[in-house]
Amino acid sequence: MMRAWILPMLFVLTGSAVATGQVLEGSPGAAAALLLAFLGLAGVSSPLLFPRSVSAQEAQRRSAVDGRPVVYWRPGCTYCIRLRMRLGRSARRLHWVDIWRDPAGAAAVRAVNDGNETVPTVVVAGRSHTNPDPDWVREQLAPSA
Known part of the structure; x- marks a missing residue:
């Protein structure tokens, strides 16, 4: 069951890291947009769909x-x-x-x-x-x- 969640978790972690980098560069709007995109990918690739x-x-x-x-x-x-x-x-x-x-x-x-x-x-x-x-x-x- 755990491997079904690996890809969605990778999307969440990657999105969080990218968004953090954007915030540190002073682009909170881009950070929010990227985080939402990665969360969307995580949702689509999860078993919840x-x-x-x-x-x-x-x-x-x-x-x-x-x-x-x-x-x-x-x-x-x-x-x-x-x-x-x-x-x-x-x-x-x-x-x-x-x-x-x-x-x-x-x-x-x-x-x-x-x-x-x-x-x-x-x-x-x-x-x-x-x-x-x-x-x-x-x-x-x-x-x-």
Whole structure:
């Protein structure tokens, strides 16, 4: 769980250091703007941006019941962030599995991606799709609406 927060913490620490340097140079406005930018990057790369993750086993069980896709992801993944942002509120209707928190989820991703932990991997009706277009994923939600 700790490694999910490494990148956001690095953004916060770097932003704080850069902002401190700007304040010491006499530019408090630039310091505030830079700090806000780094805090924004920290927020976007944090696990807080994503819906609550469930285990791979629970996601598969839920998907079998309601037919909704399962998304395997990891914090800090730019492609996962892109998928999450482009899905908007629809993202809450998917079953999200953080492969850094769930070894079974990581194993499931490796099984369909030639041993690589390539995310996002979306499973729809038992078929895996690696880094699919967000519009396509949204279309997969339509039947279960």
